[in-house]
Amino acid sequence: MDQYRNFCIIAHIDHGKSTLADRLLELTGTVIGKDRKAQVLDSMDLEQERGITIKSHPIRMEYAAQDGRTYTLNLIDTPGHVDFHYEVSRSLAACEGAILVVDAAQGIQAQTINNLYLAVEHNLTILPVINKIDLPAADPDAVTDQIVDLIGCDASEVIRVSAKTGEGVDALLEAIVAQVPPPAGDVKAQAQALIFDSIFDPYVGAVAYVRMMQGTIAKGQRIRLIQQQRDHEVGEIGWFRLSRVPRKELSAGEVGYIATGAKDVRHIRVGDTVTLVDDPCLEAMSGYSEAKPMVFSGFYPTDNDDYDNLKDALQKLQLNDAALTFEPEKSAALGFGFRCGFLGLLHLEIIQERLEREYDLNLIATLPNVEYEVVDKDGKILLVENPALMPPSQEITDVREPFVRLSVISPKEFIGAIIQITLERRGTQRKMEYIDTERVNIEFDLPLSELVVDYYDKLKSVTRGYASMDYEYTEHRAGNLIKLDIMINGEPVDALAFIVHRDKAHHWGMEICRKLKELIPRQMFQVAIQAAIGNRVIARTNVKAFRKNVTAKCYGGDISRKRKLLEKQKAGKRRMKQVGSVEIPQEAFMAVLKVER
Amino acid sequence: MTAPGMQPTPPSRPARGGGVYVHVPFCASICSYCHFARTDHHDAELRRRTVEATLAELDLRRDQSSVLRAGLRPVDTLYIGGGTPSILEAELFRDLLDGLRGRLNLADDAEVTAEANPESFDEDTAITWSQAGVNRVSLGVQSLRDGTLDLLGRAADAATTRAALERACAHFDRVSADWILAPGVTPEALAAEFAEARALGVGHISFYILEWHPGTALTRAAAEGRIAPDPDERVEAVYLAALSALNALGYEQYEVSNACLPGQESRHNSAYWRRRPYLGLGPGAHGFWGRRRHANHAATDRYLAAIDAGRLPEASWELLDGAAGRLEAAILALRTCEGVDLDRLAVSEEALAAGCAEELWVLDRHRLRLTTRGFLRIDAIESWLSSHVIVPERCARVDTSGEGRLPCRDSKQHHPNGTTRA
C-alpha cells in the first residue's frame, strides 16, 4: 500500500489542469499517442467546448520512479467550477495530496485560493506548481512569491513546469512520489469506501467511483450505502485506465469503481459511505450532504406538444446528475413546464444547452431565482422557489433569502468599481487583503439572488475580465423583500414575476417596463405593460400597435421575397411564447437581467 | 367616350387557364421612388433585341414544357407591364403581340392589358394597341397635381397625364389607373382626382401607399432631410380617405390597394392572388408555373447574353414544397377582400376573437377577412399569421411518443381545400 499515491489537481479555470493531466498520462505510458486525443479526462463535448470539467474521471497510472520502484498513482480529477463545490470537496477527501497549479502569466486567481483552502481543510499535502513557464508573458518569480505568501512554503518547493512542452513534469512526478503520503488505512478492518462521484451507465446501471479507506470489497459481495440505507450487490468492481478495468476486489488505499445495478444515480449519492452488509463498519465518512439546488428556473417548451419530450430529457439527464431537480409546474402564461433546481448558474446553463442541443428542444427559461424561506403568520416556514407563488405580503411576517460569501480577486485598480457594483446589489464588504503588490482579494456577503441575476457579467465588464470570483452559500437571512408582478394587457404574467427589495421596487418596476417595451415587438394590438405590487400599479407603459406599411401589390408576382422574409421571421419566432394574444420573446423573460441599477 | 363601366367586354370571370406577364424594362426617365427592373439607357436597337429575346425566351420555355407546347393550358390573361411598354415603337409592339399570339394558345376572350405612361401614350400608340388586341390599359397616373408629380420625379406633368387618361378612356372600355399616396397629398385633393377619373370612365383604380425603397432618389432625399415622410397617422388618414372617396364614387375595394367598378377587376392580378400559374417573360420578370417560381435577370445585358447562349435567363428559381405553397396562398389571400379560409390557419379562438374586437378582421362564412384597419397593418398581420398557417410538414410529423397523440395539432388538414363547414 505504500506504493499508492492518491492525488488531485486543483487550479483556476484555464490554468492548465487538463493539459497537465494529459502529460502525466503520457509520461507514465498510460496513454499513448492518438488515444490521448485531447483531454482524455473531459469526455463530454459541452465540457470540452467550455473548457470545464463537470464529471471527474479518475485514472490509475503506473510510474517507475528514479528510486527503482514502481508506484501506482491515482489521479482524481476535480470539477473545475464554483457551482460544484461539494463535488470538489468529496474528490479532495479521496486524496492525500493535491497539485496546486497556477498559471505563470496570470498568477493566483479566486478559484486557486478557494480550492487551496478546501485542500488544506482536508489535510492534503500541497504540491505547488507553476504552469505555462514556456509563455513569453510568464513571470514565474513573481508567481512564486504569491504562492510562498499564500501557502507559506519555501520558494524552492515550487515546481515549474510547462504542461505544453512537458518541461519539468518528470520532476513533478518525482515530487508526487516523494511528498504525497501513501494512504493509511487497515486492509483487515471493516470495509469503508467513500463515493466521490457517480455516473449512470446504460449497461451496468449506476456506477460509484470510490476511494477505499479501509478493508476490502470484492465482486459479488453485498454492500450497504450507509447514508441512503440501501443495499446492493457488487455487480462489477475494478479500477480505471482510460476506461474501466474489472478486478476481483478493491482494498484500502485504492481508487476504483463499483457497479451496483442501481437504476438511478440519485441512489448512489456522492459523499456516501460504502460498507459490507455482513461486516459493516460503524462509522460513515464525515462531510456528507446532499447536493442541494441553489438556483431555480422554470423550463417551458415553446411548443406545448414538447412537454413529454422535455420530461423524458430531464429524466435522462438526471440519471447522471444527482444535483439536478425538477418538479412539474403550470404557468398561466407559459403552460406546462418544470421548475428545475441547479447548483448554480453554470449548471443551469449547461443543462439548458444540453436540452436544446442534444434533445433538440426549444425552451423558454424563466429568470433564475433562489429559494426563499417565507414565514407565515403562524410562524410556519414555507419554501418558495417560484416568485409567482410568493404569498401576498399581508399573509407573511418574514421573507428570508440565501446569502453567499463571495470572494473576488482583481488587480487593485478595479477595487472601486467592484465595491460599487457589489454594494449596488446589496452586498456588504467583509474584508480586503492584498495578495501581492498588485492584486487584492475582497470578500463580500451578498444575496445569492443578486449574484445569479447578472453579477458575473457585470464583474467581467467592469474589470475588463481581469477579476475572478468564487462564492459559497452561508445562510438564509431576513430581508425586506416583496413580489413585483408584471401585467401584460391587465393580466399578471406569472413567469415574469420576481422578488425585489422593497426600496428598489419602484426603480425596478419602471426599468422592467421600459425594457419590456424594447423587447416585446410591435404587434397587431396595442400592448399595455404594467408593474404592480399587490394591487398597486407602480409603473406602466405601452407597446404601440403596428401602423402603416400598406404594401403595394406583389408586382410582377415577386412573392418569393416576401415569403422568404416571413419564413425567416417565423424561424426567429420559434422562441416566442404566446401569452393571451400577445407574443413575448424569450429575451423578455430575462428582461430583469438587463436592468441598469 | 364610352360611358363608365357600361361595356364589360370581355366578361369578367375568374381565370381558369394561365397568365402571361411580359416585362418591358425601358423608361423615358427614372422616377424618384422606383426600384423596379427598368433602365433609361436604351435605343431602338436594344429595344428590338429585347423584344425578340423575350419571344425567344418563350420558345425556350415552350421547348421545356409539353403543356405549353401542346397549348393544353389556355392563356386567359396577358399583361404587358414595365417599365414603360408605351415606349415601344408601334411596329415593335405589334411584333411583340403577334409573336406572343403565335406561340400561345390565347383564349378568345383573354384579358390583354398593357401598361402605359402618360408621356408616351399618344394617339398613335392608343390606336396601335387597340388594333393589336389590347383590351385593357393601365395608366401610371400617380397624381394629377404638378407638385406631387415633381416630387415623384415623373416624366409627365399634370396636363399630359390628364390628356393620356382621357385618351385611354376614349379608346378602351377597360381602363385602370395607378395612384401613389405620396407625402403631402391631402384627402380632399385625392378625392377630387378620383372624381375626375370616374368622370372620364376609369373603371379600375390602384392606390399604393408610397413605399420607401433603399437606394431610390426619394429615400435619399428623406435621409438627407430634404423631404419629410408623412407620419404614420397621416398616411393612415390618407389611405382611409382614398377608400371612402372611391366608395362614394362607386368603386369597390377588392384588394388592399385595388378598387373597381363592378365587373372591372383585373383578372390578371386576381390570378396572382389566387396563386394561379403564370409565365414571366422579359428582363426582371417573375414567373410561377408548375410548382416552380423563377426570377429572370433584371439587367438587360445579362438577360440578353443568356438568351443568346440559348439558356433560360433565370437569375434564380425554386421548387416550392407544400409548406411554402400554403404560406404563399395564405398571405396572398389575406390581401384580397375574399380573405383566408380559416381551415388553412391554426389560430387560437382567443386570438381570432381579439382581432375581431380590435376590428382588424371579421370572420365571415368561415373566412378571415381584413377590415380597412387590418389592411393598414397587413405587414404585421402577415408576419403574425405566417406562423399559424397549417402546413403539411407539421401534419406529417411522426408520432414517436408511442402514446397515440394526434400527430397534427388540428385535424382540419384533412380538408385542405377548405370546403366551408358552416
Ligand SMILES: Nc1nc2c(ncn2[C@@H]2O[C@H](COP(=O)(O)OP(=O)(O)O)[C@@H](O)[C@H]2O)c(=O)[nH]1
Ligand atoms: N503555453 C502553454 N499553454 C498551456 C500550458 N498548459 C495549458 N496550456 C493551455 O492553456 C489552456 C487551458 O488549459 P487546460 O488544460 O484546458 O486548463 P484547465 O481549464 O485548467 O483544464 C489551453 O489552451 C492549453 O493549451 C502550458 O504549459 N503552456
Ligand SMILES: C[S@@+](CC[C@H](N)C(=O)[O-])C[C@H]1O[C@@H](n2cnc3c(N)ncnc32)[C@H](O)[C@@H]1O
Ligand atoms: C411597376 S410600376 C410600372 C408602371 C409604369 N411604369 C408607371 O410608372 O406608370 C406599377 C405601379 O406601381 C406603383 N409603384 C411603383 N413604385 C412604387 C413605390 N415605391 N411605392 C408605391 N407604389 C409604387 C406605381 O403606382 C406604378 O404605377
Ligand code: SF4
Ligand atoms: S416610369 Fe414606372 S417603371 Fe419607369 S421609373 Fe417610373 S415608376 Fe419606374
